[in-house]
Amino acid sequence: MKTPIYLDNHATTSVDPRVLEAMLPFFSETFGNAASRNHAFGWAAEEGVEEARAQIAAIVGAGAKEVVFTSGATESDNLALVGVAEFYKDKGNHIITAPTEHKAILDTCHMLEQRGYEITYLDLDQHGSIDLDQLAQAITDKTILVSLMAANNEIGTIHPLKEIGRITRERGVLFHTDATQGVGHMDIDVEEMNIDLASYTAHKIYGPKGCGALYVRRRKPRTRLTPIIHGGGHERGLRSGTLNVPGIIGFGKACEIMQAEGVAGREHLLYLRDRLHQGITHEIGEVYLNGHPTERHPGNLNLSFAYVEGESLLMGISDIAVSSGSACTSASLEPSYVLRSLGVGVELAHSSIRFGVGRFNTEEEIDFVIKRMVEVVSRLREMSPLYELAQDGVDISKIQWNQH
Amino acid sequence: MAYSEKVIDHYNKPRNVGSFGKGDENVGTGLVGAPECGDVMKLQIKVEDEIIVDAKFKTFGCGSAIASSSLVTEWVKGKTLDEAMTIRNVDIVEELSLPPVKIHCSVLAEDAIKTAISDYKEKHEQPEQAVATA
Numbered sequence A: 001m002k003t004p005i006y007l008d009n010h011a012t013t014s015v016d017p018r019v020l021e022a023m024l025p026f027f028s029e030t031f032g033n034a035a036s037r038n039h040a041f042g043w044a045a046e047e048g049v050e051e052a053r054a055q056i057a058a059i060v061g062a063g064a065k066e067v068v069f070t071s072g073a074t075e076s077d078n079l080a081l082v083g084v085a086e087f088y089k090d091k092g093n094h095i096i097t098a099p100t101e102h103k104a105i106l107d108t109c110h111m112l113e114q115r116g117y118e119i120t121y122l123d124l125d126q127h128g129s130i131d132l133d134q135l136a137q138a139i140t141d142k143t144i145l146v147s148l149m150a151a152n153n154e155i156g157t158i159h160p161l162k163e164i165g166r167i168t169r170e171r172g173v174l175f176h177t178d179a180t181q182g183v184g185h186m187d188i189d190v191e192e193m194n195i196d197l198a199s200y201t202a203h204k205i206y207g208p209k210g211c212g213a214l215y216v217r218r219r220k221p222r223t224r225l226t227p228i229i230h231g232g233g234h235e236r237g238l239r240s241g242t243l244n245v246p247g248i249i250g251f252g253k254a255c256e257i258m259q260a261e262g263v264a265g266r267e268h269l270l271y272l273r274d275r276l277h278q279g280i281t282h283e284i285g286e287v288y289l290n291g292h293p294t295e296r297h298p299g300n301l302n303l304s305f306a307y308v309e310g311e312s313l314l315m316g317i318s319d320i321a322v323s324s325g326s327a328c329t330s331a332s333l334e335p336s337y338v339l340r341s342l343g344v345g346v347e348l349a350h351s352s353i354r355f356g357v358g359r360f361n362t363e364e365e366i367d368f369v370i371k372r373m374v375e376v377v378s379r380l381r382e383m384s385p386l387y388e389l390a391q392d393g394v395d396i397s398k399i400q401w402n403q404h
Numbered sequence B: 001m002a003y004s005e006k007v008i009d010h011y012n013k014p015r016n017v018g019s020f021g022k023g024d025e026n027v028g029t030g031l032v033g034a035p036e037c038g039d040v041m042k043l044q045i046k047v048e049d050e051i052i053v054d055a056k057f058k059t060f061g062c063g064s065a066i067a068s069s070s071l072v073t074e075w076v077k078g079k080t081l082d083e084a085m086t087i088r089n090v091d092i093v094e095e096l097s098l099p100p101v102k103i104h105c106s107v108l109a110e111d112a113i114k115t116a117i118s119d120y121k122e123k124h125e126q127p128e129q130a131v132a133t134a
Helices: A017-026 A041-057 A074-088 A103-113 A133-138 A163-173 A245-283 A309-318 A337-341 A344-351 A363-382 A383-391 B004-010 B063-076 B082-086 B089-096 B101-131
Strands: A069-071 A094-095 A119-121 A144-145 A172-176 A198-202 A210-214 A287-290 A298-304 A350-356 B028-036 B039-048 B051-060
Touching: A017 A245, A041 A069, A041 A245, A069 A363, A074 A144, A074 A172, A074 A198, A074 A210, A094 A103, A103 A119, A133 A163, A144 A163, A163 A172, A198 A298, A210 B089, A245 A287, A245 A298, A245 A363, A287 A350, A309 A350, A309 A363, A309 A383, A309 B004, A309 B063, A337 A344, A344 A350, A383 B051, A383 B063, B004 B063, B004 B089, B028 B082, B039 B063, B039 B101, B063 B089, B082 B101, B089 B101
Parallel strands: A094 A119, A094 A144, A144 A172, A172 A198
Antiparallel strands: A069 A210, A198 A210, A287 A298, A298 A350, B028 B039, B039 B051
């Protein structure tokens, strides 16, 4: 077993060797521009791209002609929101989303607000789930789009896509889902779920970085977009720019493997994730799960370790790559906005760690991580004045702290 | 973020972790910060004849906060109360090479030692006041 151990698979994943192998020829012998229509180099690249396009479409139950290639999920989210907002501006100016969405959605919504669009942010319960009745009530005759993610990148909570799609279809409103974390890790079928737009990317499913897709429904209803990048008219005018052929080939292969491994792949993640969760909570108390207990991404485990600050915890487990919900490592000292919007107390938000289990993790690695976590949390609690106060029976929330 | 070697050393081998009895006559306690801010420090001093003979700390916070409080417990030992009052946060920043985003950790450590000293002084002023008002 090698250290550091990678348990941050929501941030990115390593390229699967089978994906890399599929990509390699497209850097050298098959290097053509897929838009070159008048020679064999272009045709070979185009053939590869179209095969990949079908694989990428299939993972969400779409047709190949409904996939638009982008540079990644952030661009896909931008294209979906801005593209719809712009195209349908005569129909309405209202968009519905939720505060736990990725920044690619939230920041784009803020930009649209400045341009005069109205955004409704739905309330969430303690698990990060929406209330479908509230969603239905929030739709007005000005609503053009509902954007809700498939699986949350921090807490793993899965939104009920099928139920959301039923409501949006009934009310004649478009439904976009940011499926970046969800794709391949949960059932997503754009037909069955009435999804009109879906963003996803290769590098979260063992493909390369810099290659994303936006699914755009072609009929019933035909979903229209105003492009945000202009130029040579690639991707039926929706996204100009030379296609990232090796990236797309890798994305296609990654989707094919993900689909082929299907349930077995998810069960591998679930088994390791639950082993990690149980292993930690069996040894140490006052560890709280963030996100939904059952409706969640199979590889996601987000835990708050009471009385221990997240950044010091990360420092103690430097041989394990995970992510902290406390953003102390960046310039801001604010804890995770996702956890805060669920009403997780600030101190517990500061104490949270996100584990992202992936395809290449092993049982041996998980057991090592359990042992390290127990060691470090116990050591830091011995050093924590909050733990001492709690052991003495003091209610920490009742203390008058002098905040800085 | 990369930590300085000294921060890592204090984090891995914190000096003087622990607690004295809060009620002890010769102990002064400073509890500063707030859980919501992600930092709480408890710093305690044991005083004999105006000299700090021992110090202990417990900290909830990032590595820099742990290092700042650990360092201060080392620095105050053997100092008189007046000498200890002169410890400034900039000295801590310099010793641990703290980056700008971690300066608040040093401020908190300075605050902790000052609060512990005032706590000790308050304990010892009260009997005199009692005499004066009697």
